[in-house]
Amino acid sequence: MGSDVLQQLVNSLLIGSVYSLVAIGLTLIWGVMNIINFAHGDFLMVGMFIAFWLYTLLHLDPLFSIPICAAVLFILGGLIYRFIVSKVMGGPLLAQLVVTFGVSIFLANLAVMLWTPDFRLIEKPLLNGTWSLGAVQLSIPKFAASLGSVLVSAGVLLFLKKTKTGKAILAVEMNRESALLVGINTDRINALSFGMGSALVGIAGAFLAMYYYIYPQVGGLFGLISFCIVALGGFGSIEGAFIAGILIGFVQTLGGYYFDPAYKYALVFLVYLITVWIRPQGLLGW
Amino acid sequence: MSAPLLEVQGISKHFGGLWANDNISFTVREGEIVGIIGPNGSGKSTLFNCITGFYRSDAGRVVYRGRDITHLSADRICKMGIARTFQIVQVISDMTVLENVMTGSFLHIPRKRAARAKAEEVLAFTGLWEKRDAAATSLTIPDKKRLEVSMALATQPKLLMLDEAMAGLTPVELKEMITLVRKVQGNGITLVIVEHVMEAVMELSHRVIGINSGRKIVEDVPEKIVVNPEVIRAYLGERYHARH
Amino acid sequence: MRTPTRRQIFVSAFVLVLLILYPLLVRGSFPLHVMIMVFLFAMMGVAWNIMGGYAGMFSFGQVAFFGIGAYTSSYLLTTYHVSPWIGLLAGGVLAALAAAAIGIPCSNLRGHYFAIASIAFAEIVRIHFNNWKLVGAAEGLTLPILNQSFKNFEFHTSKVPYYYVLLGFLILSLLVCSWVSNSRMGFYFRAIKESHDLAKVVGINFVHYRLMAIMISAFLTAMAGTFYAQYILYLDPDSVLILPISVQVVLVAMLGGSGSLMGPVIGAAILLPISEGTRVWLGPKGTGIDMVVYGTLIMLISAYQPQGVWGLLSRIGRGKA
Numbered sequence: 148m149g150s151d152v153l154q155q156l157v158n159s160l161l162i163g164s165v166y167s168l169v170a171i172g173l174t175l176i177w178g179v180m181n182i183i184n185f186a187h188g189d190f191l192m193v194g195m196f197i198a199f200w201l202y203t204l205l206h207l208d209p210l211f212s213i214p215i216c217a218a219v220l221f222i223l224g225g226l227i228y229r230f231i232v233s234k235v236m237g238g239p240l241l242a243q244l245v246v247t248f249g250v251s252i253f254l255a256n257l258a259v260m261l262w263t264p265d266f267r268l269i270e271k272p273l274l275n276g277t278w279s280l281g282a283v284q285l286s287i288p289k290f291a292a293s294l295g296s297v298l299v300s301a302g303v304l305l306f307l308k309k310t311k312t313g314k315a316i317l318a319v320e321m322n323r324e325s326a327l328l329v330g331i332n333t334d335r336i337n338a339l340s341f342g343m344g345s346a347l348v349g350i351a352g353a354f355l356a357m358y359y360y361i362y363p364q365v366g367g368l369f370g371l372i373s374f375c376i377v378a379l380g381g382f383g384s385i386e387g388a389f390i391a392g393i394l395i396g397f398v399q400t401l402g403g404y405y406f407d408p409a410y411k412y413a414l415v416f417l418v419y420l421i422t423v424w425i426r427p428q429g430l431l432g433w
Numbered sequence: 434m435s436a437p438l439l440e441v442q443g444i445s446k447h448f449g450g451l452w453a454n455d456n457i458s459f460t461v462r463e464g465e466i467v468g469i470i471g472p473n474g475s476g477k478s479t480l481f482n483c484i485t486g487f488y489r490s491d492a493g494r495v496v497y498r499g500r501d502i503t504h505l506s507a508d509r510i511c512k513m514g515i516a517r518t519f520q521i522v523q524v525i526s527d528m529t530v531l532e533n534v535m536t537g538s539f540l541h542i543p544r545k546r547a548a549r550a551k552a553e554e555v556l557a558f559t560g561l562w563e564k565r566d567a568a569a570t571s572l573t574i575p576d577k578k579r580l581e582v583s584m585a586l587a588t589q590p591k592l593l594m595l596d597e598a599m600a601g602l603t604p605v606e607l608k609e610m611i612t613l614v615r616k617v618q619g620n621g622i623t624l625v626i627v628e629h630v631m632e633a634v635m636e637l638s639h640r641v642i643g644i645n646s647g648r649k650i651v652e653d654v655p656e657k658i659v660v661n662p663e664v665i666r667a668y669l670g671e672r673y674h675a676r677h
Numbered sequence: 678m679r680t681p682t683r684r685q686i687f688v689s690a691f692v693l694v695l696l697i698l699y700p701l702l703v704r705g706s707f708p709l710h711v712m713i714m715v716f717l718f719a720m721m722g723v724a725w726n727i728m729g730g731y732a733g734m735f736s737f738g739q740v741a742f743f744g745i746g747a748y749t750s751s752y753l754l755t756t757y758h759v760s761p762w763i764g765l766l767a768g769g770v771l772a773a774l775a776a777a778a779i780g781i782p783c784s785n786l787r788g789h790y791f792a793i794a795s796i797a798f799a800e801i802v803r804i805h806f807n808n809w810k811l812v813g814a815a816e817g818l819t820l821p822i823l824n825q826s827f828k829n830f831e832f833h834t835s836k837v838p839y840y841y842v843l844l845g846f847l848i849l850s851l852l853v854c855s856w857v858s859n860s861r862m863g864f865y866f867r868a869i870k871e872s873h874d875l876a877k878v879v880g881i882n883f884v885h886y887r888l889m890a891i892m893i894s895a896f897l898t899a900m901a902g903t904f905y906a907q908y909i910l911y912l913d914p915d916s917v918l919i920l921p922i923s924v925q926v927v928l929v930a931m932l933g934g935s936g937s938l939m940g941p942v943i944g945a946a947i948l949l950p951i952s953e954g955t956r957v958w959l960g961p962k963g964t965g966i967d968m969v970v971y972g973t974l975i976m977l978i979s980a981y982q983p984q985g986v987w988g989l990l991s992r993i994g995r996g997k998a
Contacts (some may be wrong), residue, residue: 183789236851241931242983244735244792248924249975252968259965261748363965371800374793382789413804416797423794424782487874511880519878525871527936528864538865541878543861588880 150282155404156397157283163396165351168296169369170376170388171303178320178383179340182232182243187253188370190345192258194220194352195319195361199267200355208273210291216349224345230340236337241397249276251370258363267361274357292354299350300389303343307385317341320383368412372399375419381429391430395419438463438592439515444483444493453479454490455647461592461621466614466624468638468655470631471665476647477627478520481596485517486510497592512540516590518581520597524569530580531556531565537587552587558620559583559613575606582613592623599630611636635659642665689939696844700837707957709836713908715949716843717901722929722941723850724897727857729927730935732890733787733870738779738795739898739926741802742772744918746899747906748806751818765903772899773892775802780891784884787873796920803918817913820906830907839908846904847942850897854930855938857893866890898926925952932978936987943986 173187184190194216201207201215227250235242278285303370307313319326319336327333359365376395382389398418403411435663436574439461446454453476461467471477481489486507495503502510525533534552542548556562556607560581563574572580578598585593599610618641628634634641635655643651643658645667651658658664695950700709721739748766749771759767779798786794790958807815823829825838832838865886868876876883906912925948933944951974955967982989 177789181789183793224978231976231980235983238983240788241729241735241927241935242979244737244789246933246979249972249977251972252921252924252975253972256965256968256972264965335861355682361881371796375797376789378793407808409808410804413801416801419789419797420779420782420794420801423786423790427785427790487877506882507877508880508882511878517878519874523872523875523878525868525875528867536868537879539861539864545859545861548861584879662989 151404154283155400155422157285158317159397160393161286161289161396162400163393164293164296164398165354165392166372166376167389167392168300168351168354169348169373170380170392171385172344172351173373174344174377174380174385174388175303175316175340175347176344177377178385179316180232180236180337183247183374183377184232184250184255184344185244185247185370185374186227186366186368187247187348187373188368189251189254189258190220190224190348190366191352191355191369192361192363192366193223193254194353195356195359195365196258196262197349198353198356199269199361202269202272206304208274209269209353212356213295213350213353217346220352221342221346222351225338225342227345232341233334233337240299251366255363255366262363264363269356269358269361272357274376286358288357290304292357295354296351298400299347300385303347304385312339354412372412372415375416378429379419379422379429381431384394384429384431387429387431437461438498439484439625440496441480441484442494442496444480444490444495446483446488446490447595452647454483456493456646457647457649459492459642459649459652461623463591463623464618464621465639466618466626466637468631468634468641469625469627469644470634470641470658470664471644475667477644478596479647480644481517481594481627497661511588511590514589514591515594516585516588516592517594518578518585518596518598520600522574522577522581524572524577524580524584525568528569529566530561530569530572530583533580534583534587535568537584538589540588549583554602555583555587557614559586560609575602575610578602578610579613582617586617586622590622592625593617595603595624595626595628597627597629599628599633600644602630607633611644631659669672696952699859700840704932706836709840711950711953713836713840713843714953716840716847717905718925718929718949719942719945720843720847720850720901721898722933722945723854723938724894724901725845725926725930726935726938726941727854727866727897728874728887728894730930730937730940731858731863731870732866732887734887734890735788735792735794735927736795736891736894737920737923737927738797738799739894740918740920740922741799742776742895742898743902743905743922744802744806744912744914745772745775745895746902747912747917748812748818748902749899750903751820751906751912752812754820755818760828761907762828765900768899768903769896772895772902776891776895777888780888781884784887785873795899799918799920799923803914806918807914815914817916818906820910820912822910824889831910839904843904846900850900851938851942853893853897854868855974858938862886862889903949928978931983932985947986 169191173184176182176184197219198209198212201212229244231250235246266397272288274288274291276287278287307317314338315331318331319333323333331424372395376391377388380391395415399411399415402414406414437460442458444454444457445452457480465579479488483490486505489504494501497513497515525536531552534555535548538548538551542551553562558564559582560584561579569580599607602610614624614637626637638655641653641655641658642649643664650663650667651661653661699712701730725736725739729736746768749768750761753759753764754761783791783794806812812818823831825831825833865881868879868881869883869886873883902917929944929948930941932948933940933942952971955970957965
């Protein structure tokens, strides 16, 4: 019985850390621009497909696709910001909420058009198999994805706190007007953040592609969960998104195991709703 | 003119380790205009919010007309007769001036026609009647402040609390606002005004309370306040224009 | 809401006459189906407007109320042979209760936070119905085919009666919305939309009024759900509880101009023919191109005409004045 719990705890951490990476990308965009990218999950899907096609056509292992996924999604994010999202900044809130839904529908169905709705899987990634650590079965690709996510998340935090550009991003997050006053080009920061947030979720996509099913609609649920995680962690808070991601990993895994697997996502949403009831600004939000 | 309308007893409020309000007490009598002054960050707005139910004070009591209103919600306090304005003026964007004031008069007058009549009455009183069909957002700042006061008056308060209503006004606008405040008081409404603009405070207040670093440092008539050493020390470095 | 001008009354009356004559002027069932879809989403858009356009709560979870309405009346019909008209009311009441249940925890949420919470709520409902054996879980419910009659709320030989019933529902919704907007409640909604602090300062118990807005909106949306169930005679979670329906409702309100009475009607009149058209002409191969077009449309509209058609019209109107 004890080993069961341990296994579930490990599983929670594994999925939670990937969730965290996805959420960090989203909260970066949200914190800087006050806009929720409802297409965030679909960006994840694009990252996963890039890894898949690189594997299928060029025999490139997902591990090595990571920089490519990051780069492509960075550009995609930048383009979408420049040509679509930037037009709604400063406009009615409703339009801001709706526009990325449009992007989401567009991307998901473009994927259906190009690649059919079929489920794909990367059969033999480099990192394959399972470690047996005592009572716990540790899936190697999941572990690699999880470790990678944590490292990237830490890297993002370092970047934001230590580099000049990173600090500029944080400055805009905290107070747009003041940032403008000290000469920070907020439009450039917007584009950069959108690109970075998208790149991060592209990396997460490459990680997930190592073991997860790849299909056009996969972004839907991941997207929804990442919104909840970001709101749970507190708008704009990177640390909050990380912690909330792990928490949600626990809720989903333990809830699914001890309550009912069919309801695991419902539990995630329920926990989110209860938390915002008690603390509307999220765990670490300001 | 002598019954206590509002009694603030030992109000304290802290944020983290900082005591924004530290054991503040004072009384406001019916018909008075009480001024509250203090440098930036002294806790005036916090006090305001604690009294009017926007913040929950950590200690102390607020008694209004003999009833303890300390932890009542802001809308309940408004229903009981205390109205307030905000430092950063807020009006309802997609409505006309008249509709804004009607939103206030609806509090005690549920029927639309009567609520509208009351709102028009208030607008005539505050001098905005001609602009009643203008979009609220099209008003100048001084007019928006006037609108805010109108909305507050429409809720038929016994006590009106103004939060830095004189800020940012030109000398002419200031005189008009001062006249309006006097007019409101003349109509039987008691006022508490938080102010930075010394001219207004001195001209209007029967009594002035000075706050610094969360504590009440002085309570006296305006003439004595200006020469009070504590007040001068608190304000050292701050310019103010007095016409005395 | 201003009292309508004479020109507006004439135009509305003219349009109403056209709508009443429409079934006599067209042939085939597809044009009728399109108009039924227009009315359906117009009605839901009007309902959304009450909580979104007026009170500022941008819900992306309306489908939950739609589904609750559809499932309630259908379940009562299939299991207890309760008349769909009673089921209609029951569905509305249940949806309103669900609205209160979600409204309370969300009473302080605004903007993005509220939007996400509404999606989370709708997803919980969908997942639950997908697993709930009582209502058929993923398989859903099939409504019994009864003799066609107004009493049975089923018509088989023609869509025309459905058309008129739904037109009636839509007019009812517009009347409710108009009444709300012009009443004290409507003023309070708009104050709440502006700011909670402002609402408090004029004595408004914003929690109470937010709940009212959500509950009224939920009731009307649930009515639309019951209609849909009686129209299609089959429902499952994937057809009456999915996010795209919620998004379409918001789009309809936004496109027409949220915060205006007729906005959602205009929005539906523009959007639904396009979405039904692309679905029928581009959709059948399953390539997804119809949705690509739809997604592109959403992006363009939000980016370049976010005030919607009403905003455009009123800008033109003001320009002329």
